[in-house]
Amino acid sequence: MRVNIDEIKEAGLDRHWDVAREVLDSMLQGDRSGWRARGPAHVDLRFDKVDRRVLVKGSARAELSAECSRCLVPVESDVPVEFTLTMVPADEYQDEGGEAEDKSHHPVGGSFGPEDAEEDVYTGKVIDLDPVLREQVLLALPGYPVCQEGCRGLCSVCGANLNERECGCDRKVPDPRWAGLAKVKLQ
Ligand SMILES: [Zn+2]
Ligand SMILES: [Zn+2]
Structure with a gap:
């Protein structure tokens, strides 16, 4: 999903994003624990803009399935995906005197959002949320799937x-x- 920052008015912008099961599944490909999407995901997004910095809040529930990593029985898990990010235009990163590439995943000072909000970079006027969601889904995964805590395998x-x-x-x-x-x- 892409959002043009001009669409974000003073009152902010709410968007809903339905991610097809296959798309969610492709986001999970990079992970080795074997989780697969059981169904589509519905993502609620909120955008607030101050100058050209955009605070993005996202919330979704990923319905996943996998095989228990010890005994191989099917396991299901509904994983909440919640994130808050400040999207900073690429040229502001450069103005701050650093290399935009290297700093893209490290917080810098001057954020208007919650103190611990992560920062990310966007170029031009368009914020592309696909890589953001992919990263957040992978971060939210519960690690290696097990059917029960004491699974004997x-x-x-x-x-x-x-x-x-x-x-x-x-x-x-x-x-x-x-x-x-x-x-x-x-x-
Ligand atoms: Zn098991
Ligand atoms: Zn035996």
């Missing part, structure tokens, strides 16, 4: 799902949680 010998049953294989590195039970079985 698959037996490395026979492949049994150890959440469902203990197969009795000798897996060499004994899991202390099963040591007691193994003794009982051997008697």
Whole structure:
């Protein structure tokens, strides 16, 4: 989605952006944890402009699915994506005496937004939100998917799902949680 800064009037601008499942999925490609989009995402955007700096607030919910990284059962997660960014015109970055490229992801002083708001650069009059959303979705991902906190994974010998049953294989590195039970079985 692109917004021309001239569209942002004194009262600010609210925009809604529907991101198709395939588009959201392509944003997840760069991540190795295996999350995929389950459906489209609806993004609410708010723009406020002071001179040529634009405060962007975004809020969305990404409906994701993946395989548990330990036992491979399907996992679903609805991930909130919330961000606040100050978009600064590229020439203002240069006026501040630095290299625009290098500073694009580092905060600089003089922001009108919340103190910790991240800053990003836009060129010309158009703010392109695709790379912004992509970055924010990746930041919001819950890391490697697991079906449950204490997932025991698959037996490395026979492949049994150890959440469902203990197969009795000798897996060499004994899991202390099963040591007691193994003794009982051997008697
Ligand atoms: Zn699992
Ligand atoms: Zn086994």
